[in-house]
Amino acid sequence: MRAAGGALLAALLIVAAAACGTPAPTTGPDASTADPTAAVGPARPSDAPASAVAGTPPPGVAVEDPSLIAVLPATVAGQPVVLESQAFADAIADPAFAANVEAAAFGVVVAGNDLSSAMVARPVPGAWSEAWFRDWRESYDEGACGQAGGVAGTAEAELGGRTVYIATCAGGLRTYHAWLEDRGLLVSAFSVGEERYGEQLMAGLRP
Numbered sequence: 513m514r515a516a517g518g519a520l521l522a523a524l525l526i527v528a529a530a531a532c533g534t535p536a537p538t539t540g541p542d543a544s545t546a547d548p549t550a551a552v553g554p555a556r557p558s559d560a561p562a563s564a565v566a567g568t569p570p571p572g573v574a575v576e577d578p579s580l581i582a583v584l585p586a587t588v589a590g591q592p593v594v595l596e597s598q599a600f601a602d603a604i605a606d607p608a609f610a611a612n613v614e615a616a617a618f619g620v621v622v623a624g625n626d627l628s629s630a631m632v633a634r635p636v637p638g639a640w641s642e643a644w645f646r647d648w649r650e651s652y653d654e655g656a657c658g659q660a661g662g663v664a665g666t667a668e669a670e671l672g673g674r675t676v677y678i679a680t681c682a683g684g685l686r687t688y689h690a691w692l693e694d695r696g697l698l699v700s701a702f703s704v705g706e707e708r709y710g711e712q713l714m715a716g717l718r719p
Contacts, residue, residue, distance in 0.1 A: 576600045577615040580632040583697060584619045585716030588709050591623045599629065612639050612648075621713065626705030628713050630688075633698045640696070648698070649677055649689045656702050657681035671715040678711075688714045695719075 576597060584593050599618035603609045616633040635644075657663040661682025669676050677689040688701045688710045699717060703710030 574604050574610045574613045575615050576617055577634070578617050580615065580617040580634070580697065581619045583632045583692070583695070583699065583718055584630055585713060585718065588621045588628065588712045588716065589623070589626075589707055591621050591709075593619045593621045593630075593713070596620045596629065599631075603631075612636055612644075621709055624705075626703070626707040626709050628701055628703035628709035630699060630701035630710075630713055633700070634696060635698060640691075640698075645689075645691055645698070648700070649679075649687075652689070652700055653679040653687050656685060656687050657683075659683075660685040669711075671711060672717055674714075674717065676714045686710055690714060690717065692717070692719075 578595055578597075581593070581595050586593060596618040599620070600616060603613075603616070603618075612635055613633045614636045616631055618629065618631050620627070620629045622628075653663055653666070657679065664680050664682040666677070666679045669678060671690075674690050674692070679687045681687075685702055685704050686708070688699075688703070690699045691697075692699065699714070701710050701713055703713070
């Protein structure tokens with residue numbers, strides 16, 4: 513399953529380009545393959561498993577939960593990590609994201625030429641599996657690197673006592689993914705800049 517919807521990636525990369533002092537990309541992959549935050553798995557909301565918790569939104573209706581930002585470190589390299597609600601508003605326009613994510617929040621940290629944007633998401637009940645997580649990572653990475661020269665390599669690292677999956681784009685952008693099993697939460701992020709805010713952010717994830 514490939515990522516869907518390019519509006520969010522385009523918006524975030526404009527911010528990243530501005531932070532790096534370079535022109536924002538004017539061309540890129542088709543919108544159906546360009547969003548690093550678009551979830552993977554069932555592409556239609558009707559395929560998403562229904563929530564078993566009374567009073568939760570129906571399948572296909574993701575909600576913003578600002579409290580999830582508490583999973584991210586409060587600061588990275590002395591810079592605050594702040595809630596980015598517009599990123600969530602753009603993400604939920606993608607049916608694939610809404611079909612697979614029950615709740616999410618986005619945080620961004622930026623200073624000079626360095627930027628990292630991270631999403632903390634709770635998948636819809638029953639969605640997560642190793643295969644689902646692998647597809648999520650591949651879709652996110654292809655979407656992000658599609659605007660940054662393609663995926664040049666992938667690796668795993670232990671950051672903050674957790675396994676973090678890292679992809680490097682040919683253009684220098686990096687992506688990061690971690691599954692917080694105890695909390696049932698997914699963290700996906702991308703970063704640009706020599707300070708590698710993404711690695712610092714992932715190393716500082718809070719329980």
